[in-house]
Amino acid sequence: MSAESNKRSVTVGIFVLVGLVIFVAGVFVLGGQQKRFTRSLRIMAVFNDISGLKVGNNVWFSGVKIGTVKRISFFGNSQVEVDMDVEQSSQQYIRKDAKATIGSDGxxxxxxxxIQGGTISHPEIEEGDRLQTVAALSSDQILETLQENNRNLVRVTQDFKALVGNIRRGKGTVGAVLTDSLVANNFKMAMANLEKASVNTAAITGSVSRFASKLNTKGTLANELVTDTTIFRRLSRSANKLENVASNADKTVGTLGQVSQNLNRASEKLNNNNSPLGVLLTDQETATNLRITLRNLNEGTRLLNEDLKAAQNNFLLRGYFKKKAKEDEKRKADSTDASQK
Structure with a gap:
């Protein structure tokens, strides 16, 4: 074998070795993504609509990939059963009351x-368990909702346009305020009056606050009137006494009125010429005769006294008068002794 053929054999061997390494690495990578080399358990879920879910798609739990979809088959009349292989390490976090829904990766x-985890009060899932499902919004439903929102937005925009147009034309209260100078001035005056009223209200509030602070200050008359029950009872008794005095004053006024009426009637009788007193007070002739009669009575009394003195000096009556004088002196002496004892 020549050197050139040996070189070619070594090159081919190197390429084959690299290809084997790449193949094995690819197998391991794909197996890791598909969870081929991890212990797993199979669970199922029945959906009304899987929205294009395929075998091999991922299974997520709390944002973490825990398995893949292994089989999709029809269930019942119109439902679809999805079989999933999930990692056995995630079994302790998924409960039997967990719910599955169809989502989108982005x-x-x-x-x-x-998979939405259940409550800790339920046990962990087991091999062959069927999870409850929650219907997810499909893209068609989302688009329909967006379309309805767009129609509502168009109506709101049209209404707002009509409202702005009415305001610009001076219709309505707001339009009148914005376009009519007289209404605007009246509105400004009303706001100024309102501001003055607010200032007065603040002043009144301050006065009330100061008055309340005085009421809460111990030792003051206002505080004692509000808090001291003894002073309140005294004031109550004083008020009752004043009421009694007022009633007595009314009675006194009534009595004085009656006396005044009596005096008026007496005055009328005195001024009446037919009554004796009226005649005495008003008739000059009767008054003159009364004076003469009184003068004669005085003169007769004086003459009678002189006659009595003359009779005392008469020897016939002298003994009688002396006896009477002695009896008078004895009577005076007896009364003096009785008073001294």
Whole structure:
């Protein structure tokens, strides 16, 4: 064998060896992606619509790839059963009440099966378990929803355009405010009045706050009136007394009114010429006769006193008067002794 043929054989051997290495590496890579060399368990899920899911698509759990779709077959009348191989290491995290749904790997990527973990109160999944499913929104449904939103947006835009047009033409309250200078001035005046009212309200609020602080300050009359029950009872008694005084004053006023009426009636009688007092007060002749009569009575009284003195000096009556004088002196002495005892 020549050297050239040996060289060719070595080159072919090297290429064959490299090809074998690449083949083995590819097998291992593809096997790793398909979970061929890991221990797995098979679970199933029945969907109404798998939205284009294919054998070999991935199975995800909490954003982590845990298996692949192994078989797709019809189930019942119109449902589809999907068999999945998941890693046995993820078994402890997936519960029997977990739910499976059809998702997408990215916005327009391949379809995948997404498993939503259940509650810890349920046991772990086992070989051959069938998971519950949740219907996912299909792209057609999403597009239909977007189309409906677009139609609503068009209607809203048209309504807004009509509203802006009415405002520009001065229709409605807002249009009148924006286009009519008189309405705008009135609106400005109303806002100014409102601002003044707000200032006054703030001042009143401050006054009320200060008054409340005085009420809460101990030792002040206002605080005692609000908090001290003794002062309240005293004020209540004082009010009752004032009410009694007022009622008594009303009675007194009534009595004074009656007295005034009596005095008026007496005055009317005094001014009446037919009554005796009226005649005495108003008739001059009767008054003159009354004066003469009184003068005569005084004169007669004086003469009677002189006659009595003359009778005392008469010897016939002198003994009587002396006896009477002694009795008077004895009576005075007895009364003096009685008062001294």
């Amino acid at each position: 916005l327009i990527g391949n379809k995948i099966v997404v």
